[in-house]
Amino acid sequence: MGLEDLQHNFLTGRVEDLVRWARRHSVWPATFGLACCAIEMMSVGAADYDISRLGMEVFRASPRQADLMIVAGRVSQKMAPVLRQVYDQMMEPKWVISMGVCASTGGMFNNYAIVQGVDQIVPVDVYAPGCPPSPETLLHAILTLHEKIRTGAITRRPAARAAAEQTSGWVPELPDAVRVATPR
Amino acid sequence: MSDDLFVSAAAGKPTAGKPAATGPAGKPGAPGPAPGAPDPAAGIRTAARVAETSEGAQELLVRPATPPGELRRELGAVLRLPEGGVLDPGDIDVERRDDETMIINMGPQHPSTHGVLRLMLELDGETVLRTKPVIGYLHTGMEKTGEELTYVQGTTNVTRMDYLSPLNNELVFCLATEALLDIELPPRAVWIRMLMSELQRVSSHLMWMATNGMDLGSTSMMIYGFREREMVLSFFEKATGLRMNNNYIRPGGVAADLPDGWEDDVEVICETVLARTYEYDELLTGQPIFRERTEGIGNLTAEEALALSATGPILRSTGVPWDLRRTMPYLAYDQVDFDVIVGTYGDNFDRYSVRLNEIRESIRIIRQVAERMPPGDYRVQDRKVTPPPRARIDESMEALIHHFKVFTEGFRVPEGEVYVAIESPRGELGCELVSDGTSKPYRMHIRGPSFVNLQTVPLLLRGGLIADAVAVVSSVDPVMGEVDR
Numbered sequence: 001m002g003l004e005d006l007q008h009n010f011l012t013g014r015v016e017d018l019v020r021w022a023r024r025h026s027v028w029p030a031t032f033g034l035a036c037c038a039i040e041m042m043s044v045g046a047a048d049y050d051i052s053r054l055g056m057e058v059f060r061a062s063p064r065q066a067d068l069m070i071v072a073g074r075v076s077q078k079m080a081p082v083l084r085q086v087y088d089q090m091m092e093p094k095w096v097i098s099m100g101v102c103a104s105t106g107g108m109f110n111n112y113a114i115v116q117g118v119d120q121i122v123p124v125d126v127y128a129p130g131c132p133p134s135p136e137t138l139l140h141a142i143l144t145l146h147e148k149i150r151t152g153a154i155t156r157r158p159a160a161r162a163a164a165e166q167t168s169g170w171v172p173e174l175p176d177a178v179r180v181a182t183p184r
Numbered sequence: 185m186s187d188d189l190f191v192s193a194a195a196g197k198p199t200a201g202k203p204a205a206t207g208p209a210g211k212p213g214a215p216g217p218a219p220g221a222p223d224p225a226a227g228i229r230t231a232a233r234v235a236e237t238s239e240g241a242q243e244l245l246v247r248p249a250t251p252p253g254e255l256r257r258e259l260g261a262v263l264r265l266p267e268g269g270v271l272d273p274g275d276i277d278v279e280r281r282d283d284e285t286m287i288i289n290m291g292p293q294h295p296s297t298h299g300v301l302r303l304m305l306e307l308d309g310e311t312v313l314r315t316k317p318v319i320g321y322l323h324t325g326m327e328k329t330g331e332e333l334t335y336v337q338g339t340t341n342v343t344r345m346d347y348l349s350p351l352n353n354e355l356v357f358c359l360a361t362e363a364l365l366d367i368e369l370p371p372r373a374v375w376i377r378m379l380m381s382e383l384q385r386v387s388s389h390l391m392w393m394a395t396n397g398m399d400l401g402s403t404s405m406m407i408y409g410f411r412e413r414e415m416v417l418s419f420f421e422k423a424t425g426l427r428m429n430n431n432y433i434r435p436g437g438v439a440a441d442l443p444d445g446w447e448d449d450v451e452v453i454c455e456t457v458l459a460r461t462y463e464y465d466e467l468l469t470g471q472p473i474f475r476e477r478t479e480g481i482g483n484l485t486a487e488e489a490l491a492l493s494a495t496g497p498i499l500r501s502t503g504v505p506w507d508l509r510r511t512m513p514y515l516a517y518d519q520v521d522f523d524v525i526v527g528t529y530g531d532n533f534d535r536y537s538v539r540l541n542e543i544r545e546s547i548r549i550i551r552q553v554a555e556r557m558p559p560g561d562y563r564v565q566d567r568k569v570t571p572p573p574r575a576r577i578d579e580s581m582e583a584l585i586h587h588f589k590v591f592t593e594g595f596r597v598p599e600g601e602v603y604v605a606i607e608s609p610r611g612e613l614g615c616e617l618v619s620d621g622t623s624k625p626y627r628m629h630i631r632g633p634s635f636v637n638l639q640t641v642p643l644l645l646r647g648g649l650i651a652d653a654v655a656v657v658s659s660v661d662p663v664m665g666e667v668d669r
């Protein structure tokens with residue numbers, strides 16, 4: 001039977017495009033505020049910047065319902081395993097925005113207490129610069145992530161794989177455990 | 185520490201650990217896989233996670249494992265009265281059996297802990313028996329970093345402590361530095377500092393109103409609070425270049441003069457925010473549901489608050505008129521009219537109304553400051569302390585040298601030790617500086633009001649419902665950046 005025999009309207013498309021479209025327009029962030037950047041993250045959620053324009057106003061308290069972890073603030077050595085656990089509790093597909101210089105590189109706190117970049121613990125998709133990044137910067141990071149979702153693969157991302165391999169060698173007896181690069 | 189306690193203690197998963205009734209105490213943090221588990225590897229992984237995230241004795245332990253003094257403190261007894269006495273409520277049941285209670289964990293990843301505070305609570309049904317706040321999840325080593333930075337750079341560091349009132353942090357650090365330097369500020373610098381400090385108090389209290397409203401389920405309050413706060417922040421952006429972490433108040437004055445037309449901006453903020461505080465009255469103060477949720481919850485007496493060194497709105501809500509702006513005036517607070525707001529019962533509602541009325545008092549101060557802002561320099565004209573104007577650098581070799589010296593070596597501060605305290609939106613914010621005569625502090629210590637106020641939490645929560653715990657923690661208004669530093 002040819003398509004010309006159908007009596008109703010139809011659209012053609014690829015499953016990938018549909019999946020990407022759906023994912024891109026409902027990226028739910030986890031409420032994972034750490035420090036100063038968390039306040040700016042809340043500002044983005046409030047009236048003036050209104051993240052709900054992007055379908056993202058649903059900050060989920062449970063990581064199991066969240067797609068995006070915005071690491072907002074400095075990550076201390078004590079918080080690092082907790083952060084990794086929250087990341088592991090999130091369902092695939094999941095993305096990470098490293099918000100601010102502290103989360104990205106340790107920033108001005110080059111000392112014993114702060115993890116020098118959250119990418120040592122979790123794979124990061126987008127880095128937002130600034131201390132703290134203004135809401136506009138965070139929105140730009142979010143739009144960059146949307147573009148990445150729109151053009152990326154819909155299956156498991158290679159970055160997540162690489163991080164697991166990178167960390168697996170450090171703790172040979174426990175393949176899934178992760179150790180912070182600077183031990184306490 | 186027992187095995188089956190605190191499994192998966194971290195990461196916002198409120199795990200109910202049954203107190204160990206049968207299991208013998210094993211090695212801490214190394215329990216084997218649960219018997220009958222379908223996947224033994226999963227048990228090993230969980231064990232590794234528990235071992236990694238366990239904080240050992242910092243966590244709430246079962247009663248037999250807790251020392252008696254510690255137990256009483258977790259139960260909410262005030263142990264450090266000045267006379268050496270103990271304020272011990274008579275109804276504390278120290279001998280309570282463990283198999284009737286449950287220990288649950290809240291935080292550090294929890295939307296209502298205001299950052300990364302972690303609370304461990306012992307519950308009997310829905311009633312909170314014991315509480316232990318576990319802190320340190322945002323420890324940044326700022327006091328140590330402060331020893332590596334010059335006094336000029338130091339404000340960059342301290343401004344990131346209490347990130348809801350960064351200008352107050354800068355202010356206390358600069359006041360301490362100037363006390364060591366023994367320099368007199370030009371009046372305009374003093375009054376600009378007062379203006380910014382009070383605007384910061386307004387923005388901080390608005391932020392508190394927003395988050396407190398959200399914790400009680402009033403999402404509209406969250407939207408409104410942030411809406412007004414944005415007005416203050418956009419003025420900060422205009423005046424200082426940044427919304428937060430401004431690094432605007434510096435040793436010797438402020439970084440720049442106020443922008444043109446600042447009086448209009450400030451008047452618009454005052455008018456709008458003041459009018460909207462009366463909208464909050466309709467939305468929250470007179471609302472029966474809000475009153476029910478806050479009145480009589482988290483009671484604190486003046487005696488207890490003083491014994492626990494609580495300051496700020498928590499102390500004032502119990503009726504003690506202790507406001508450093510009045511009792512130990514700094515800047516020019518002795519030249520402006522304002523009321524110290526006190527409460528009566530020391531409950532959640534009093535803490536709310538103290539903060540709401542402090543917004544109005546701050547606006548009153550801001551209006552007086554705007555009216556009486558003196559002309560003149562906005563920083564001292566001592567080239568050893570403050571840099572020369574940018575235009576002078578192109579003309580004068582000496583100005584270039586001074587500029588270079590101030591921003592590389594900084595200035596040398598005479599040997600000495602000083603403690604300066606100001607009234608931040610959360611209470612007494614103190615800065616202790618020890619100088620050894622070089623351009624970097626030998627030791628910098630910050631007395632964070634949030635840190636000290638946090639020790640009232642076990643007392644406030646005891647006997648209350650778990651559903652009110654979030655509201656009580658919110659009313660204490662801890663900022664974890666300041667608690668952990």
